[in-house]
Amino acid sequence: MKFMILVKANKDSESGALPREELMTAMVRYNEELVKAGVLLAGEGLHPSSKGARVRFSGDKRTVIDGPFAETKELVAGFWLWDVGSREEAIEWVKRMPNPAGEESEIEIRQVFSAEDFAPSDPTGELRAAEERMRAQTGQKP
Amino acid sequence: MTATDAHRTINAVFRIESPRLIAGLTRIVRDVGLAEELAQDALVAALERWPESGVPDNPGAWLMATAKHRAIDLLRRGKRVERKHEELGHEIELQQETAAPDLEAAIDDDVGDDLLRLVFISCHPVLSTEARVALTLRLLGGLTTEEIARAFLVPEPTVAQRIVRAKRTLAEARVPFEVPRGAELAERLSSVLQVIYLVFNEGYAATAGDDWMRPALCEDALRLGRILAELVPQEPEVHGLVALMEIQASRLRARTGPSGEPILLLDQNRARWDHVLIRRGLAALARAEALGGARGPYALQAAIAACHARAHTAEETDWARIAALYGALVQLMPSPVVELNRAVAVSMAFGPAAGLEVADALLSEPSLQGYHLLPSVRGDLLAKLGCFDEARAELERAASLTRNARERALLLERAAACARGSATS
Amino acid sequence: MRFIITAAPDPNAPKTDTTVDEQMMAAYMKYNEDMHKAGVLVASEGLNPASQGARIGISGGKRVVLDGPFVETKELVGGFYLIEVKSREEAIEWALRCPVGLGTADVLTIHQMTEASDIPPEMMKIIEQAAPTWSASFRKGK
Numbered sequence: 001m002k003f004m005i006l007v008k009a010n011k012d013s014e015s016g017a018l019p020r021e022e023l024m025t026a027m028v029r030y031n032e033e034l035v036k037a038g039v040l041l042a043g044e045g046l047h048p049s050s051k052g053a054r055v056r057f058s059g060d061k062r063t064v065i066d067g068p069f070a071e072t073k074e075l076v077a078g079f080w081l082w083d084v085g086s087r088e089e090a091i092e093w094v095k096r097m098p099n100p101a102g103e104e105s106e107i108e109i110r111q112v113f114s115a116e117d118f119a120p121s122d123p124t125g126e127l128r129a130a131e132e133r134m135r136a137q138t139g140q141k142p
Numbered sequence: 143m144t145a146t147d148a149h150r151t152i153n154a155v156f157r158i159e160s161p162r163l164i165a166g167l168t169r170i171v172r173d174v175g176l177a178e179e180l181a182q183d184a185l186v187a188a189l190e191r192w193p194e195s196g197v198p199d200n201p202g203a204w205l206m207a208t209a210k211h212r213a214i215d216l217l218r219r220g221k222r223v224e225r226k227h228e229e230l231g232h233e234i235e236l237q238q239e240t241a242a243p244d245l246e247a248a249i250d251d252d253v254g255d256d257l258l259r260l261v262f263i264s265c266h267p268v269l270s271t272e273a274r275v276a277l278t279l280r281l282l283g284g285l286t287t288e289e290i291a292r293a294f295l296v297p298e299p300t301v302a303q304r305i306v307r308a309k310r311t312l313a314e315a316r317v318p319f320e321v322p323r324g325a326e327l328a329e330r331l332s333s334v335l336q337v338i339y340l341v342f343n344e345g346y347a348a349t350a351g352d353d354w355m356r357p358a359l360c361e362d363a364l365r366l367g368r369i370l371a372e373l374v375p376q377e378p379e380v381h382g383l384v385a386l387m388e389i390q391a392s393r394l395r396a397r398t399g400p401s402g403e404p405i406l407l408l409d410q411n412r413a414r415w416d417h418v419l420i421r422r423g424l425a426a427l428a429r430a431e432a433l434g435g436a437r438g439p440y441a442l443q444a445a446i447a448a449c450h451a452r453a454h455t456a457e458e459t460d461w462a463r464i465a466a467l468y469g470a471l472v473q474l475m476p477s478p479v480v481e482l483n484r485a486v487a488v489s490m491a492f493g494p495a496a497g498l499e500v501a502d503a504l505l506s507e508p509s510l511q512g513y514h515l516l517p518s519v520r521g522d523l524l525a526k527l528g529c530f531d532e533a534r535a536e537l538e539r540a541a542s543l544t545r546n547a548r549e550r551a552l553l554l555e556r557a558a559a560c561a562r563g564s565a566t567s
Numbered sequence: 568m569r570f571i572i573t574a575a576p577d578p579n580a581p582k583t584d585t586t587v588d589e590q591m592m593a594a595y596m597k598y599n600e601d602m603h604k605a606g607v608l609v610a611s612e613g614l615n616p617a618s619q620g621a622r623i624g625i626s627g628g629k630r631v632v633l634d635g636p637f638v639e640t641k642e643l644v645g646g647f648y649l650i651e652v653k654s655r656e657e658a659i660e661w662a663l664r665c666p667v668g669l670g671t672a673d674v675l676t677i678h679q680m681t682e683a684s685d686i687p688p689e690m691m692k693i694i695e696q697a698a699p700t701w702s703a704s705f706r707k708g709k
Contacts (some may be wrong), residue, residue, distance in 0.1 A: 002604070002612070002614070006644060008643070018686070018690060019691070021693060024694065025693055025697045026700065028693075028694045029640075029698060031696050032700055034701075035701045035704075036254075036369065036373075036689075036700065037158065037367075037369065038364070038366070038367070038368030038369040038372075039365070040701070041418050042610075042649075044569075045681040046571065046678040046679065046680055047679040047680070047681060051655070052653065052655075052676060053658075053659050053662075053673065053676050054676050055663055055675045056674050057577075057673045057674070057675070058577070062663050064659055069676075074643060076571075076643065076676075078182055079662070081569055081610075083364070085284075086150070086153070086154055086157075087619070087620075088151050088153065090621075091151070092151070094623045094630075095623065095630050095632075096605065099281070099625045099628070102647055104622050105626075106623070106650075107622065107623045108644075109617040109645070110614040110619075110624050111614065111619050112396075112612045112614060112615070113613040113614065113615055115670035120656045121184065135702045136643045139659075375700065411600075412599045413596070413599045416610070417603075417609050417610050418609065425704060429703075454606060455604070468677070
């Protein structure tokens, strides 16, 4: 099962300053542990939202908004992608993480959809068949 | 926290901790079977205690301390009346270790070495292949006997029996808990890689039944491979194997169609491949090559898989390079199955007639007499050359030889298409 | 440069029915296909609704597991694309082509990922010492 672990932004991460050496060391040691346990697929830190942008969709309208964004708590400062045996195992690994913010932090754990997850809502395989048809339309040789 | 939640949490903790726990305990008690019993006892203690008290801050250290106390009890009560001197020695060693102010640090010191020793003992040549697989999944993958039985479609008592017998064999043969050295290391490592790849393949292509693949086994094998790659980072073939598995696993999502029918590599929708895994595979392959292992059997197979992975569309595939890589692989491990794959690559690179020439040379090969892929490949090449009647006969023969129901359906469908082709030509 | 584009419902828009129909699914698939063929797509995943996730609050040294589902409807992230492009503008350009907004209101946020080149050399040394295995993965310039 794949899980995505989202670390929310805070004042420090939004300021663009690199974490203190001590935290950086603890964090990369933790990454090392994840690699050695065969769990880590990808892990990335993100630049502050001042370097980012947003696209707001409303019906067919699209608006580009430049960063930074005010609601810090709803921004992502970093993420991991893990391959683990269960949701509990993902939680267990998060508990072993050094505190990313140094004070109050919140980490979100989300399961990544796999093909099987779509099966209940797609009992006859209609959607996947649609995808196949779509492939034919895009000129991909079956 | 309800009791079921607590149990699920404890199982997760145990899956993370049990390989290290068993490895550390084996070093102390010198017996894998006993070490595993002690680890199980610690798990039972956790199941009794943690739902009430909550999960401790350092669950691994808690489990280890509990298991060690049990070990001291056992020794004291003379449960295992074998070699007295050694036992006293163990007891002193155990007490010293248990009394260590920072148990976790004491365990961590050489947990890597202990894990590696556990890998080698689980895949020891005194054991049958089946026993190696079961023991590896049990001790290093943290799977229960029930999970292993379900994955390999055998009754649970059979798996339990296999594991018990394996542990007894190791004890009777007095297999030392150590990492092999020199020339022996290469040989023993290749047996470990074989076990991991076998588990992966069992998941990737179920050889019998209607189930095209059992992805959970692929995940278990990948995890074992990734762990091993960091235990012996200087061994190129480990990275070659990891590369091969990562790239093959990247196609899992694209290998079956809406009703579960298999979709062949060249027909797969490449946007559905897992590109994170592809990148990891290419990086692992680069590691194998940087260590001078480009010509190892797993690295070569990974390089072939990488040719497919790098092509954004099937048309972009570098078949000439694939044919050359198969040529190198055949030199290394002369095998009719590899040669058959080379026939396919040659046909894609240089036309069906050239491929058929390679495939026809295999017709007298005794080991391929009952192998469905030879007539399947020949059927396809004959169809491309317009010999529809011969092609149909070959595809029907292939359908009669395969043990996989889905594959049979696919072959019969292709045979029927040849019949239509024959009618219109 | 690598960017992660996260997708979430617009918190300020009235709630709409967000069931995925065949047309929508096909449009999404075509979008994936386009990015894939352009060689920019590294990963794209949907995340299960938060009911199957969890959050972990960290305060000082204490870690508390908060189970989903969560009361606020504002999802942090519903899915993501990980792309590799030449510039922030190109990332925005790809985000604009996303087929969301077929009757729903969504916001895509574009975050730039931290690359090894963003980290000062002395910090890099510390990382390599603390995590020889994990850091090898990005030293080779992925």
